[in-house]
Amino acid sequence: xxxxxxxxxxxxxxxxxxxxxxxxxxxxxxxxxxxxxxxxxxxxxxxxxxxxxxxxxxxxxxxxxxxxxxxxxxxxxxxxxxxxxxxxxxxxxxxxxxxxxxxxxxxxxxxxxxxxxxxxxxxxxxxxxxxxxxxxxxxxxxxxxxxxxxxxxxxxxxxxxxxxxxxxxxxxxxxxxxxxxxxxxxxxxxxxxxxxxxxxxxxxxxxxxxxxxxxxxxxxxxxxxxxxxxxxxxxxxxxxxxxxxxxxxxxxxxxxxxxxxxxxxxxxxxxxxxxxxxxxxxxxxxxxxxxxxxxxxxxxxxxxxxxxxxxxxxxxxxxxxxxxxxxxxxxxxxxxxxxxxxxxxxxxxxxxxxxxxxxxxxxxxx
Amino acid sequence: xxxxxxxxxxxxxxxxxxxxxxxxxxxxxxxxxxxxxxxxxxxxxxxxxxxxxxxxxxxxxxxxxxxxxxxxxxxxxxxxxxxxxxxxxxxxxxxxxxxxxxxxxxxxxxxxxxxxxxxxxxxxxxxxxxxxxxxxxxxxxxxxxxxxxxxxxxxxxxxxxxxxxxxxxxxxxxxxxxxxxxxxxxxxxxxxxxxxxxxxxxxxxxxxxxxxxxxxxxxxxxxxxxxxxxxxxxxxxxxxxxxxxxxxxxxxxxxxxxxxxxxxxxxxxxxxxxxxxxxxxxxxxxxxxxxxx
Numbered sequence: 001x002x003x004x005x006x007x008x009x010x011x012x013x014x015x016x017x018x019x020x021x022x023x024x025x026x027x028x029x030x031x032x033x034x035x036x037x038x039x040x041x042x043x044x045x046x047x048x049x050x051x052x053x054x055x056x057x058x059x060x061x062x063x064x065x066x067x068x069x070x071x072x073x074x075x076x077x078x079x080x081x082x083x084x085x086x087x088x089x090x091x092x093x094x095x096x097x098x099x100x101x102x103x104x105x106x107x108x109x110x111x112x113x114x115x116x117x118x119x120x121x122x123x124x125x126x127x128x129x130x131x132x133x134x135x136x137x138x139x140x141x142x143x144x145x146x147x148x149x150x151x152x153x154x155x156x157x158x159x160x161x162x163x164x165x166x167x168x169x170x171x172x173x174x175x176x177x178x179x180x181x182x183x184x185x186x187x188x189x190x191x192x193x194x195x196x197x198x199x200x201x202x203x204x205x206x207x208x209x210x211x212x213x214x215x216x217x218x219x220x221x222x223x224x225x226x227x228x229x230x231x232x233x234x235x236x237x238x239x240x241x242x243x244x245x246x247x248x249x250x251x252x253x254x255x256x257x258x259x260x261x262x263x264x265x266x267x268x269x270x271x272x273x274x275x276x277x278x279x280x281x282x283x284x285x286x287x288x289x290x291x292x293x294x295x296x297x298x299x300x301x302x303x304x305x306x307x308x309x310x311x312x313x314x315x316x317x318x319x320x321x322x323x324x325x326x327x328x329x330x331x332x333x334x335x336x337x338x339x340x341x342x343x344x345x346x347x348x349x350x351x352x353x354x355x356x357x358x359x360x361x362x363x364x365x366x
Numbered sequence: 367x368x369x370x371x372x373x374x375x376x377x378x379x380x381x382x383x384x385x386x387x388x389x390x391x392x393x394x395x396x397x398x399x400x401x402x403x404x405x406x407x408x409x410x411x412x413x414x415x416x417x418x419x420x421x422x423x424x425x426x427x428x429x430x431x432x433x434x435x436x437x438x439x440x441x442x443x444x445x446x447x448x449x450x451x452x453x454x455x456x457x458x459x460x461x462x463x464x465x466x467x468x469x470x471x472x473x474x475x476x477x478x479x480x481x482x483x484x485x486x487x488x489x490x491x492x493x494x495x496x497x498x499x500x501x502x503x504x505x506x507x508x509x510x511x512x513x514x515x516x517x518x519x520x521x522x523x524x525x526x527x528x529x530x531x532x533x534x535x536x537x538x539x540x541x542x543x544x545x546x547x548x549x550x551x552x553x554x555x556x557x558x559x560x561x562x563x564x565x566x567x568x569x570x571x572x573x574x575x576x577x578x579x580x581x582x583x584x585x586x587x588x589x590x591x592x593x594x595x596x597x598x599x600x601x602x603x604x605x606x607x608x609x610x611x612x613x614x615x616x617x618x619x620x621x622x623x624x625x626x627x628x629x630x631x632x633x634x635x636x637x638x639x640x641x642x643x644x645x646x647x648x649x650x651x652x653x654x655x656x657x658x659x
Contacts, residue, residue: 058550079556091551093565095650104565105555152555 002068002082002160002193004032004055009064011050017062024050026217027064032195034160037187039204040197042214043240048197051214052163055195056085068160084153085163089170090145092137098124099133102151119155126186127151143175147182154186161193168203180207201241213237229288230351235358238286244318244329247292248284248355251275260285263324266301268349274363275354284355291351292330294319295344296337302344310338319343400626418627428628430603431611432635438607439586442525446582449526450533451571455563457538468538471531483595486524490596510597514604517597521605524592529585533578540574541567576647580640587636608632 011025020026024047032038040048053059054066057078065072073081093101102120111119124130127147132140137148146167153162164183168176184207187194196207204211205225212222213236221233232238238246249260253276258265265285267275275283295302305321305328317338319330323345330345332338354361401419404412422428453471458464477485490510492498501508510517544566552562590609593599599606612632616625 053550056554058553078550078553083554085550085554087547087551089545089547091547094569095565104557104561108556108558108561149551152551 003034003070004161004193004195005065005067005070006030006051006055007065007067009054009061009066011047011054011059011061011063020217023062023217025054025061028218030212030219030222032161032193034193035191036193037184037207037209038193038195039208039211040195040214041199041201041204041211041240043199046214047217048199048214049165052085052165052195052197055161056083056163057081058085082156082158082160083163084156084159084161085165086146086149086153086167088166090142090149092140092145092148094136094138096137097133098129098135098137098140098148101137101148102129102133102155105152105156119157123151123154126154126189127182143171143179146171146179150183150186154190159192161195164194164196166198167196168198176203183207201243213240215240231353231360232286233360235284235286235355238288238353238355242288242290244289244331246286246288246353247326247328248286249323249326249328251283251285252281258285260323261325263303263326265347266303267347267352270363271349271352271354274361278354278356278361280357282357284358285347286353286355286360287347287351289318289329289331291348292328293346293348294330294332294336294339295346296339296342297344299344299346302346305343305345307339307341307343321345397626397629400622401630404623414623418623419631422624422628422631427603428608428611431606431608434604434606435587435608438522438525438589439583441522442529442586443579443582445522445526446530446533447575447579450530450578451537451568451575453530453534454537454541455567457534459542468535471534473531474528475531475535477528479591480595482524482528483592486520486592487596490520510601512601514601517601517605521593521596524596525586525589528592529582533575533582536574536578537571540571544570572647572650576644579643579647583640583643584636587639 007029008027009025009029010023010027012023014022017023040051042048050059054061057073057076057080060074066074068081078085093104096104099120102123103116106116106119120133121130124133127150129144129147129151132144137145140148150162150167153159168179171179180203183194183196186192194207196204198204198207208225210222210224211228212219213228213234214220215234215236221228221237223231223233228237228241232241232246235246235248238248249265251258251260251265253259253272256272258267258272258275267285271285275285298304303323305323308320308322308327311318311320314334316331316333319332319338321328321330321343328345330343354363402414402416404414457467457471474482489495490498490508492502492509498508507513508516510520548566548570549562552566557565588609589607590613593605593607594610597605599610612625612628615621615628
């Protein structure tokens with residue numbers, strides 16, 4: 001059982017980091033609760049794997065603490081932490097059979113052979129590897145090998161957390177789905193903390209209860225897939241989650257109106273006040289393409305936009321629009337005819353987010 | 367679709383065929399030709415059938431040379447393979463130390479065979495050789511021209527010095543190709559150092575070791591220049607290996623028929639042993655379905 005706490009954690013691969021850019025992980029605090037299924041989502045090079053390796057003990061952080069159930073484990077090597085890690089490419093012991101592979105972590109700590117057998121059989125059963133136990137691991141397919149890698153984490157009864165570092169990269173798409181389900185099943189059955197690193201938002205949201213989005217070495221938001229979608233806490237989360245990403249318009253107020261460049265934006269009074277009261281020059285309004293109301297005819301409070309083109313994606317279409325000097329994307333469902341030439345847009349207030357210096361500011365307009 | 371059958375494409379393999387013919391088949395056939403005839407001069411020859419082969423196979427001097435040859439090859443393999451792996455394991459992996467060690471280790475490989483023989487010949491001399499002189503000063507009556515034991519030990523030492531770097535280099539490259547994730551996974555699985563070697567490093571080295579063992583076996587089985595320069599095959603016949611016997615017969619005594627037969631037997635032995643090594647190593651990697659789980 002473990003609750004993993006990261007306290008003012010930071011890491012740099014350089015000996016003497018000078019600027020914030022030198023840090024792979026910028027100072028952060030975070031808690032992974034016991035038994036949770038978490039995803040760590042972010043683009044390549046944002047520090048996800050570094051963070052994972054710090055938790056498992058393969059790396060020692062430059063500063064800050066890693067706590068397991070309140071106990072500082074910074075200097076403990078991976079073998080002394082009750083943690084398992086599954087890597088991007090399956091790691092198997094080539095010369096051993098599947099059985100011996102699964103038994104390996106137990107035999108390394110001199111577990112009695114009867115107990116080893118019991119555990120291996122149980123795990124093989126869960127992973128549907130029972131039929132393969134006598135085969136040499138070397139001759140398995142990629143997904144079977146990855147299951148063996150996971151299995152080595154699961155056989156240990158002292159493991160309280162399993163870390164996955166993009167484990168499905170080398171798996172065929174149709175098997176990915178199966179393995180992901182398997183992971184969920186394992187999570188429910190064994191009451192383990194699971195942290196799953198990925199750059200694929202779909203993978204993250206199907207696996208995890210809560211997702212931590214990382215950007216430039218920091219967790220910019222930690223929330224349920226729904227929260228990330230509806231209330232992105234940072235402009236990056238807005239861009240990264242959702243397809244297409246959120247629209248952002250840089251705004252200011254002029255003559256009591258909210259302006260995006262030379263184009264007035266129609267928003268409610270609270271948002272207008274909030275924009276006017278912002279202390280920074282970096283103020284943006286964000287709205288998801290799904291929430292923009294599009295009409296082919298002029299409507300009250302509608303802003304006129306030029307339709308550049310429409311992309312038909314089957315059950316819905318993406319409209320590429322131009323609002324003043326800003327490119328805006330909107331999503332319309334298949335039952336609505338995409339407007340041609342001009343479209344009239346409305347931004348419902350409760351779906352518009354205000355971002356000051358890239359972070360969301362609550363405006364309490366609901 | 368209409369498939370066009372055109373056998374003229376066979377001509378495309380002609381250049382390769384010619385190349386192989388001139389590089390291997392024709393020279394080999396010349397030897398086969400000599401091995402079944404007794405040739406006196408350009409016009410006088412007699413067909414002898416298998417006579418030379420029978421004679422060679424029953425020659426006690428050659429039996430002794432063959433035994434010595436196997437003893438030598440197996441001894442150097444038994445020393446060089448584990449030693450080479452060991453050296454590869456402790457060689458530094460990065461930084462300037464890695465380059466420096468790499469150059470030092472490679473050095474013996476760059477020295478020609480007979481130069482190696484000469485170096486060791488001088489090195490082991492009792493009057494001016496560093497090793498010979500030192501051993502004598504230490505009270506050991508070291509003399510490779512008189513003692514077969516000293517001669518053997520020196521030849522083996524020389525071969526180990528000359529060729530262990532090859533195994534070390536091959537293994538070093540093999541070790542470098544193991545992804546970090548394997549070592550990380552092993553740490554998480556709490557594997558001991560020995561287990562890491564036994565289950566990760568050694569299996570990943572199998573392929574380079576196959577090459578290394580085969581090369582070293584063939585090389586050592588054909589060894590000629592170094593012992594010839596160092597001991598001349600002596601004292602007595604104690605360090606006369608197959609190549610030297612063959613050279614004495616073919617060049618020294620001009621016995622072309624018997625040496626041709628001998629060459630073919632020699633060649634077949636190397637081929638056979640290499641095949642056995644290769645098959646044995648490859649077999650270790652197969653699935654054993656009837657093994658107890």
